[in-house]
Amino acid sequence: MEFLELATWIMIGKIIVVDILLAGDNAVVIGMAVSKLEDKYREKAIMWGTFGAIAMRLIFATILVEALEYIPGLHFVGGLVLLWIAFHLLVGDDDDANIESKDSLRGAIITIIVADAMMSIDNVIGVVGAAKGHLELVIVGMLITVPLLIYGSRLLARIINKYPIILWAGGSLLAWVAAEMVTAEPLLQPYITGYERLIEIAGVILVVAAALIWKRRRKAASPDEEA
Secondary structure: OOOOHHHHHHHHHHHHHHHHHHHHHHHHHHHHOOOOOHHHHHHHHHHHHHHHHHHHHHHHHHHHHHHHHOOOOOHHHHHHHHHHHHHHHOOOOOOEEEEEEEEEEHHHHHHHHHHHHOOOOHHHHHHHHHOOOOHHHHHHHHHHHHHHHHHHHHHHHHHHHHHHHHHHHHHHHHHHHHHHHHHHOOOHHHHHHHHHHHHHHHHHHHHHHHHHHHHHHHHHEEEEOOO
16 A cells, blocks of 8 residues: 555544544543652653553554454444444543552553553544554554544543534544445445445434434433533
8 A cells, every 4th residue: 555645645534533533531541540640750651651552552453454354244343333433422421431540650551551452442443444454554543643642632622622513523434434344344245336335325324313313312301411
């Protein structure tokens, strides 16, 4: 794959957007893990924790890329999981991460790596889907987004909160990636050839419509809750 091709850079852009949208909680976890450290150790914990988090994500991504190549039906299952993740992203999640702050450098680093690994399964599925199985693009995307999220998470959160349309656009993109995974399933190819684009559009409409209906019903059930 040529890195100078426009299609390649578009795919990298999709990877970055998907990873940023799905990794907000990970940045919060890192902040909680280092909150008790002295300033001189905090940056070290974040730096080494970031390296460890990237390594774990790449391991997960490599396993998933290989599995997609050899396990029949996995594209379809992964696409369905990603459709649910896109819906979950749009409707919101009020659960707070319960991460204990550590007062030692080693403890904080281990907490960052373990917590990030546990919370990054959805990220890895989304990123691998956006990369269409190209591990080299997964690596490039993660090397860009993980440090960006860790050091710029507060700014990114403020931007998304100020402009909710960004979240909806991102959720739609994630749903599109999910539908692309479904249509890439070799077992389905004989039955859907020529209808791939229609299925992908239908996937986006389904997720966005379901999220809107869910939020409207939740607002009706709790009048004081903002949509």
